[in-house]
Amino acid sequence: MDPDQHPRTDAVPAPERVRRGGQVLRGEAARRPTFDQLLLDARHPGDALPPAADLASTTSEAWRVLRIQAEFVEGFGTLAGIGPAVSVFGSARTPEDSPEYALAREVGARLAEAGFTVITGGGPGSMAAANRGAHEAGGESVGLGIELPFEAGLNEWVHVGVDFRYFFARKVMFLKYAQGFVVLPGGFGTLDELFEALTLVQTGTVTRFPVVLVDSSFWGPVVDWIRGTLVERGMISPGDPEIFHVVETAEEAVDCVLRVCGPGAP
Template sequence: MGNHHISAKNFDDLPDPARRRGSVTLRRKQAEIRQADQFLFEAPRDSSFVHSDPWRVLRIQSEFVEGFGTLAELGPTISVFGSARTHRGSVEYAQAEAIGRLLVDAGYAVMTGGGPGTMEAANKGAVEAGGTSVGLGIELPFETGLNEWVDLGINFRYFFARKTMFMKYSQGFIVLPGGFGTLDELFEALTLVQTEKVTHFPIVLFGSAFWGPLVDWMRQTLVERGTVSGSDLDLFHLTDDPDDAVAFATTYRPDAAE
């Protein structure tokens, strides 16, 4: 996912800045309305029914219905995560493109957070390889919307609804360097695999220079202190090779197991 974020200065420079709130487009003063997740987690300022929790539950339900209905027949899919701030023309952008192409060549759809940077690159690689390119967007401040390489896109209001779609409709994750959003998705996936909420779910960390220090910290701090088991570090695969990343991520295919 990464964060679909650009600076406030750059946002003001855009000719027609817009924000997405689910299926709704907001511009100018309307774009200043608080995010749906803020309304959900903060104390209510408005007692009207449309800002009440029962109404919000219906809105949350509609996101799950929309997501399930749209993605149910997607087929084998791998999600690619990474920074929205990865620049076009960078090595990291080219690697994400290559991963997107290789996944399509292996018979998989490519799903990302739908934003710029790494996400755009993976979607671009999928499209250029003739495959299915999926983007799951989210309402964020100064977001840029779904990138132009997304062929099948859904915009969400709520992070948890969106993350459910990633876990439900992916058969594995490839995680490139990224920020808090990328780390959030990585550790949620690791937790769900560790606790056996999902099984047969390969997780790839791509980029040893970036992820290596984190893996070392896990080994030297978490394992040493006994907060995780040494075997928990086998829940992911670290690599610098796009071919190896795709080969590992596609080790389990549900339609082949039936």
């Protein structure tokens, strides 16, 4: 595909069922653009500008602001009482019979046993595994879902779930209600959350916030690039790589979190 070509929602089959905020859509209705697409993509590349009379009015944009406000109100109201929590990130594509799934499940269980609520994106793969581990260990399991063209809703292990229309509102909840991040192998979404967390710690926006990367064989090339290229070219300070920790096991990950923000931590 040409890198400038923007995929259209009508170029893919409609999923059987999707959740979008408070909506449940099936069949052709599921083809509708997501709320993030409506907010950020006013038109597709190559499309002609519509006549001025057909442009969305400022009134519709004002209503969108109210919808965004409602997302924050819903998130804050739902999550305010969850107690100490850790956000766990990882791939939605992790197979259930893989070592990565078992690792995520153990991370969720150990965090729950340590007294933390486990927060994930609420989807499948490593997210479901972490929620499952927390559930099986008798802990609290939270899922923060997002409307995407192929997402089918929150996984079955979520105790408290909130579906978001907008990525930025959802990302605020991951940070506001967590005392740290445990980051498992994942793709673009996982990297997005990781680097946002690192930026917030680097700039002092959040403090006493452990960021733990699990599985050095996966994260090694990223860490080498950060410690090598970024530091060597002066893009970050020599001490900035100390913001995060790299471990191999679920036990080490939870121990790292506890050292920073557990009972008796400095």
